Amino acid sequence: MIGNDIDVMVVPLRADEDVVRLRQVLRECLVSIGFSLIDQTKMITAASELGRNTLRYGGGGEAHIEKVMDGSRRGVILSFIDQGPGIADADLALTDGYTTGNGMGLGLGGARRLADEFELTTALGAGTTVRISKWKLF
Amino acid sequence: MERIPILKMGDLLLVTIQVDMHDRLAMTLQDDLTTRIVKDRAKGVLIDISALDLVDSFIGRMINNIAAMAKILDADTVLVGMQPAVAITLVELGLTLEGVKTALNVERGMSMLKPGSQP
Secondary structure, X not given: OOOOOEEEEEEEEOOHHHHXXXXXXXXXXXXXXXXXXXXXXXHHHHHHHHHHHHHHOOOOEEEEEEEEEEOOEEEEEEEEEEOOOOOOOHHHHOOOOOOOOOOOXXXXXXXXXXXXXXXXXXXXXXXXXXXXXXXXXX | OOOOOEEEEOOEEEXXXXXXXXXXXXXXXHHHHHHHHHHOOOOEEEEEOOOOOOOOHHHHHHHHHHHHHHHHOOOEEEEEOOOHHHHHHXXXXXXXXXXXXXXXXXXHHHHHOOOOOOO
């Protein structure tokens, strides 16, 4: 894109090992942006939760890692995209402890707490996209 | 099939997790540990996570499950070496570790387990 320094990496999420790869790829990206260890850990943990959701509940999908390094800000925008069943009640899904599987029900709410920005787009039968971002202040 | 090794030291079991585990591997560890607690009549389980730079809700649940199963089998569980960034993230994630004692290192962890369980 002209004038902007934006890199997007696509990580398929089709198997358990893909979530591990996502964590590793994201780690490298966050280190290159200069995030603190704590910010790295929070973001990778959030990504692990959302990546798992895409895999387990979304029927598989992909993660997009967008590195943003334009003049005024540096950061990362992660998108988790699936064409799965969608979430019927987003508010309920965001409630800690609520799960339709065997999990702890902390993934969506946790990711929202761990990231700077959080956006959930979903509809029954229309798939789900979760977008989180973290910015480095300097 | 990849497995995380479990060491027996007297009536303690020691697991050192040094790989970035995918979910299936974590489930295998959970099953393996429970089986070994029974087979070796273990009184204590030490889980060393000092090499883990990440603990998400799935791994957290695995730890809770191991501790709960160990308790049913009359064994204690100690989690050793949690990295600070991991501790901070777990709190923000909203994950509470249940039935698990924590220690800074393996030595302290071992001294926390039941008397008579030193190797």
